[in-house]
Amino acid sequence: MKENDEDVIELLQRQHREIRDLFVELETAEGDKRQELFHDLVRLLAIHETAEELVVHPEIRDLEPAARPVVEARLGEEHRAKELLTTLQKMGTEADGFDTLLVQLRDDVLAHAEHEEKEEFPLLRAHRPPERLRAMAATARVAEAVAPTRPHPGVESAKANLLLGPPAAIMDRARDLIRAAFRS
Numbered sequence: 001m002k003e004n005d006e007d008v009i010e011l012l013q014r015q016h017r018e019i020r021d022l023f024v025e026l027e028t029a030e031g032d033k034r035q036e037l038f039h040d041l042v043r044l045l046a047i048h049e050t051a052e053e054l055v056v057h058p059e060i061r062d063l064e065p066a067a068r069p070v071v072e073a074r075l076g077e078e079h080r081a082k083e084l085l086t087t088l089q090k091m092g093t094e095a096d097g098f099d100t101l102l103v104q105l106r107d108d109v110l111a112h113a114e115h116e117e118k119e120e121f122p123l124l125r126a127h128r129p130p131e132r133l134r135a136m137a138a139t140a141r142v143a144e145a146v147a148p149t150r151p152h153p154g155v156e157s158a159k160a161n162l163l164l165g166p167p168a169a170i171m172d173r174a175r176d177l178i179r180a181a182f183r184s
C-alpha cells in the first residue's frame with residue numbers, strides 16, 4: 001500500500017508496529033547504535049502521540065458520551081509516557097537505570113497502543129467514512145515534518161539528540177504544524 005493511500009487508522013497502526021520494532025531492537029543494541037535507535041524512538045513517539053492527541057482523540061470523544069472516559073484514559077496514558085520519555089532522554093542511554101525505565105516505558109506504551117486499537121479505532125472506523133479517515137491521515141502526517149529523521153552516518157549521535165530536542169519541544173512544534181494544517 002502506498003503511504004498516501006493509508007487512512008488514519010492504518011497509519012497509526014503502522015506506527016504502532018514501528019514503535020514495537022524499535023523497542024525490540026533497543027533490547028540488544030549497544031553504544032552508538034543504541035543512541036540512534038533511541039533518537040528514532042523519541043522522534044516517532046512524539047510525532048505519533050501528538051497526532052493522536054490532536055487529530056484522533058477529539059474526533060472519538062465527540063462520537064458518543066460513552067467514548068469520553070475511554071479517551072480521557074488514553075490521554076492520561078500519553079501524558080505519563082511523555083514524562084517517562086523525557087526522563088529517559090535526560091538520563092542518556094548509557095546511564096544506570098536506563099534499561100529498567102525503558103522496559104517500563106515499553107510496557108506502558110504497548111499497553112496504551114493495544115487499548116487504542118481495541119477500544120478507539122473500531123469506534124472511529126464504524127462512525128467515520130473512508131474519505132474522512134484518509135483526510136485525517138493527511139493531517140496526522142503533517143507532524144512528521146517536525147524533527148529530523150536519523151542523521152546520516154558520521155553525524156555524532158549525541159549531537160543528533162541535541163538537534164532533536166526534548167520530547168515536549170518536538171510535540172509543541174508538531175502541534176503548531178497540525179494546527180496550521182487545520183486552519184488551511
Ligand SMILES: [Fe+2]
Pocket residue numbers: 048049052074078112116
Ligand atoms: Fe496514543
Ligand SMILES: [Fe+2]
Pocket residue numbers: 012016048052112113116
Ligand atoms: Fe497510538
